Amino acid sequence: MDESTNVPESDATTRRDVLKLGGLTALGTVVAGSLATSGAASASLKNAAVSLAGTTALKQNHFAVEMDGVAVVQVHTVDIETDSLATDATSPPTNTVTLSRDFSNTSEWYKWRKAVLDGKVDRRSISVIFHNDAGQESGRMNFFNCWPSKWVGPSLNAKNSGHATEKIEISWETVEMK
Numbered sequence: 001m002d003e004s005t006n007v008p009e010s011d012a013t014t015r016r017d018v019l020k021l022g023g024l025t026a027l028g029t030v031v032a033g034s035l036a037t038s039g040a041a042s043a044s045l046k047n048a049a050v051s052l053a054g055t056t057a058l059k060q061n062h063f064a065v066e067m068d069g070v071a072v073v074q075v076h077t078v079d080i081e082t083d084s085l086a087t088d089a090t091s092p093p094t095n096t097v098t099l100s101r102d103f104s105n106t107s108e109w110y111k112w113r114k115a116v117l118d119g120k121v122d123r124r125s126i127s128v129i130f131h132n133d134a135g136q137e138s139g140r141m142n143f144f145n146c147w148p149s150k151w152v153g154p155s156l157n158a159k160n161s162g163h164a165t166e167k168i169e170i171s172w173e174t175v176e177m178k
Helices: 011-021 025-038 043-051 108-117
Strands: 063-067 070-072 075-082 095-102 124-131 137-155 165-171 174-177
Touching: 063 075, 095 137, 108 137, 108 165
Parallel strands: none
Antiparallel strands: 063 070, 063 124, 075 095, 095 165, 124 137, 137 165, 137 174
16 A cells, blocks of 8 residues: 555455454455455445555554653553443443553552542543554553552462563543544
8 A cells, every 4th residue: 555645556455454454354365365356346345445545453462551641661451441321320430441560669550549549639641552563653542630540469370470460440531532
């Protein structure tokens, strides 16, 4: 695909990319190849391919996390959850992002949670940054007015040779996708 114009190099490539977005990479390659050789592509598939030209599915292992603009290292997982319906009229919706990372001798997450439990208002901004295969930023989710609602750690297991881990569940008020 020509990145400067977002024009597909061929219809077969575009069809494969469209099907790849649907999670059918292997099947999509076979179908795209057969459609290209038979010329049996439908107009709707061609239109969908053109409208999705330049769109790329993001890989789940190419991300970074920032807290108030500072990189948070060794984050293994990010789980984002939102509940648009409150359980009753008096409780607000639940919006959380859970981060899991290697446990180290820094206790910043624990101290942040403890400060909030002790009554200190300490709201922060969290960014989850998505990277493409070249390592360039391809999108981000910014979470605003965040506070730690739960801290878990470290996870220890005598039968596992991996690193000890800690988790922090962070509640947020607003999110912005870029």
